[in-house]
Amino acid sequence: MTIQSLLNWIESTNLSIAIREGGLPYPILGGIHLLAIALFGGTLLAGDLRLLGWLMPSRRFSDMWYQFRPWKRLGFVVVVATGLLLAWAEPVRLWGSPSFWVKMALFALVGVHALVFREKIYGHPEKQDAGISSQAKLAATLSLILWAGLVVSGRLIAFDESFEPRPLGESPTTSHAIGTR
Amino acid sequence: MLDIFRWLVNSPWSHAINSYEWVFPLVQSLHFIGFAMSIGTIAIVDFRLLGLGMRRQAPAELAADLEPWTRAGIAVMLITGPLMFSTDAVAYHYNPSFRFKMVCLTLALLMHFTLHRRAVQPDVPPIAAKLAAAASLLLWTAVVAGGRMIAFI
C-alpha cells in the first residue's frame, strides 16, 4: 500500500467526510483546539516564565511545577486529540503542506526537549528551588520558542498551496499527486 | 460608523498587512499567543476559585502574581485584534459572530477589572467566588468560540 492510497483511504472514511464536508464539526473541533490553548496554555507559559524568573519568583519552583502539571497534561491531550481529528479530515492536503511538516518537526523537537531536560530539570524540579540553573533557563527559552513556533506553523497550514483548489483544466498527466484533489 | 470602517480598510497598516500574504496569519498567531497568556492566566485563577487546582496559594495571591502577565496578554490582544479588524472592517462589522464576540469581550473585560478583582479577596463567600469564576470562564470561552465562528457563519 502506498502512502497516497492510505491517505485516500482515510479521506474515504465516514469520519473524514463528516468533518471535511460537514457544517459544524470542523469549526467546533478547531474551536476546542483553540480553547485548550486559551484555558491551559497559561499553565505552560507560566511554568516556563517561572523558570526564567519572570513570573512568581517568590514561589518555589517545584511547588508551581507540580500544580501546573495536571493542567498542562489535560490541555496537551485535548489539543492533540482535536488535532488528530482535524488531520483525519484532510490528510491529503496536510501531506502536501510544508507548514504541517514544520509543525510536526517542532512537535518532535518538543518531545526531544522533554527527554533531554528530564534528568536535570523536569524530572527533579526541586533542584531548581535553591536557584534556577542556567541550563533550566535555556530549557525554558527553547520551550517558549518551540511552542510559539507550533502555534505559528499551525496557523500557516491553511495557507499552504496544497489547500488551494487544483485547476480542473489541467491534463490528467500533470502530476499533483500529493496534496490536491 | 461605516465611514470610519471604510477608512480603516484603507489605512496604511491595513494596506501593509494586505500586501504580504503571510502578515495576517502572523498577526493572528500573535493573537493566539496573546490569549494563551491573558485567558490562560485568568483561567488559572478561575480554576483556583472553583477549588480545582493551584490550592497552595490563596486566590488573591495568585491573582496578584499573575495580573501583570494577564495585562500583557490583554495588551497583545488589543493591538493584534484591531489590526486584523482594520483589514476587513466593514465585513467584520456585518458579521454576527464578530459582534457576539465583541459583546462577550466587553463583558469579560469589564468583569475582569471589577467583579473578578473583588471575588479573589478572602472575605468573599465561596459560592459568590465560584459564580464569578464560572461566569469568567464562560465569557472568555464565548469570546474564543465567537472568534472561531467568524469565518463559519
Place this chain on the structure above:
Amino acid sequence: MRTAIWKLALFSALVIVAALYDGAPVTAHHAFGSEFDANAPVLLKGKIAKIEWVNPHTWIHVEIVKEDGAKEIWMVEGGSPNTLLRRGANKSTFPEGTEVVVDGYQARDHNEKRANARNVTFPDGRKLFLGMTGTGAPDPEKFDTEKAKTIKK
C-alpha cells in the same frame, strides 16, 4: 509593569524569529484584501464544472466559453459549508452542468482565473449569496455592476 513590557517585547521577538524560521511558502488567502482585488469585480457566465464542498472554503469551478469559442475554467471561492448550509444550500444545490452567473472579485494577480464569489444566480432566477462576511469583501450591499468585467475574451 515596565519590565513586563520589556519581557513581552523579547517574547514577541522570539515568536517572530520562530515564524521567520518557519520557511513555509505562503501562497494564498484569508484577509480578503491580501488575495482578492476589491477593485476588480467580475461576472462569470457559464456551467458548473465541479463543486468542492470542503472546509474551510467551498470552491466552485465554472466553465465559461469565450468569444473565440475557447473554454476556460474559473475557480470561485465560496463560504464554508456551514455558511452555505445556513443559507439553505448544500452540496446538491450545485449539480455539474448547471448554467450559472457568478459575480465576485478577481484574485489580486489578474492572470489567475480565480475569484472570490459574492452571488451565484441559478437558471430559475434564484440567487444565493456565497460570500463569507468573516473573511471580508467590500460592502455586501454594494456591487459595482457597471464596473464588473464580464469575462468574454
